[in-house]
Amino acid sequence: MADKKEISGDAGVLVIGLGRFGSSIAMTLARLGHDVLAAEKSPDLVAQWAGRVPVVEADATNPDALEQLGIRDYPVVVVGVGSFLEASVLVTGNLVDLGVPQIWAKAVSAEHGRILQRIGAHHVVFPEADAGNRVAHLVSGRLMDYFEVEDGFTVVKMRPPRETQGFTIEQSKIRERYGVTVIGVKPPGEDFIYATPTTRISANDLLVVSGHSELLERFASRP
Incomplete structure (x- = not known):
């Protein structure tokens, strides 16, 4: 799989398919100032x-x-036409044959994703599965936001466990006890601040914490 490169400000992006996934991509890229063109088969x-x-x-x-x-x-x-397997494969294959440097393709299943990778898609995304995984973590505990970066490394926003409240990060020994790192703290009504060993955690603060998903779940499950 090719390495991901950043899109320069004047680079053109073609979005194929204007379903929910494709339209969201196109609108966001346009808002960010990229040169975007969408191609859609449906006249409606x-x-x-x-x-x-x-x-x-x-x-x-x-x-x-x-x-x-x-x-x-x-x-x-x-390629945002993942719900139509044959069309998704045909479009992706055409792009590979035409030598497109970066092809991002939506997949709706693991098998679909493997097919796209085998024919040459550089990046395969699973929006439904990713959303389901994220929501499952949010509804099952004290996590308020959840973002998996890669290979289990995750960043979450959460309420502080009781055992950390009133103590500094150094005093709480969060890294030593749980193997996760507090990146930032947001006191009520204030902006997030980068955490230091002397940052004191209050009951109403929000924490931004990074680490492996299993370790974060263990930390978040503390009362």
Whole structure:
């Protein structure tokens, strides 16, 4: 799998498919100032999004249509048609054949993801599975936000366990006892501050903590 590179401010991004995933990607990239073009096969979706993001009606399963879109001018392409397996594979295969440097493709299952990787997608994402995993962690404990970075390394926002309240991070020995690191603390009504050994934790604070997901779950389960 290719290394991820940052998108420069003037780089073009082509988003194929304007379902919930593709439209969210296109809108966010446009808001961030990137040059975005969306390609959508459905006339109804083209009409729905026209005026909100730059969009053209095109069938990306056809290599000629991609050529007409100027595909070689786009260093990054997002394939958001994951719910339609055949179309997803055809579009991704076309992009690989045309030499697109970065292909991000949505998958709806592990098998689908393996197929996309085998035909050459550089990055495969599982938005439904990722969202389900995140929500499961949020509803099962005191975690208020949960973001898995890679290979189990996770950053969470949580309420402080009772045993840490009123003590500094150094006094609480959170790292030594639980193997996780407090990155920042947010007192009520104030901005987040980077944590230091002398940062004192209060009952109403919010903590931003990093570490392996299993260790974070153990720490968050403390009363």
